[in-house]
Amino acid sequence: MIKILFVCMGNICRSPTAEGVFTHLVTQAGAQISIDSAGTHDYHIGEPxxxxxxxxxxxxxIDLSSLRARQVTQADFTKFDYILAMDRHNYQILQSLCPPEQQHKLHLFLDFAPELNRHEVPDPYYEGGFEYILDLVEAASRGLLDTLNENDK
Structure with a gap:
């Protein structure tokens, strides 16, 4: 089973949104994929x-209420097949933590939606824009699912 980890800074806005949206799409598609999210920082561990x-x-x-924030662990780099950062800053943090033999698993999430001409999901925590974040996440989630389906053939 393919295992996907979505990562942002605190794991309370972007990455749980991606986890929820992608879980929703995977369920609709009837696929079997393990999905989780985490943060690079420990600001909100255990919080919804x-x-x-x-x-x-x-x-x-999409109901996100059962999700709880956690921080990325070293074990995540071995456990997951795709580790998808929401922005370049968190991608760089992941690169610094990730063993060299696991670096190929790291990607920017929006790279799965090249039609958006964006590479980063902006952090809505202070600025707002939660609907826009959902639009970006939905597009990248569809692209990711398409990629996984193509790779499965």
Whole structure:
């Protein structure tokens, strides 16, 4: 089974949104993929996603309320097949933590949605824009699922 890890800074906005959206798409597709999310920092360990993220996702039929923030661990680099950073800063942190033999697993999440002409999912924590984040995450999630389906053939 393919294992996917979505990563942002605190694991309360972008990465749990990606986990929820991708889980929703995978369930609809009837695929068997293990999905999780984590943060590079320990700011919010054990906390649920930001209420604004939950509210925006729920409008689209995606319930994030059961998710809890956690920090990336060394074991994640071995456990997961794809480790997808929401932005370059968190990607660089992951690169610095990741063993050389696992570096091929690291990607920017929006690289799976080249049509967006963006490489980073902006952090809505201070600026807002949770609906826009959902739009970006949905596009990249569809691209990721398409990539996984292509690789499975």
């Amino acid at each position: 996603p930001d209420l604004r993220s939950q509210k925006a996702a729920l409008k689209r039929g």
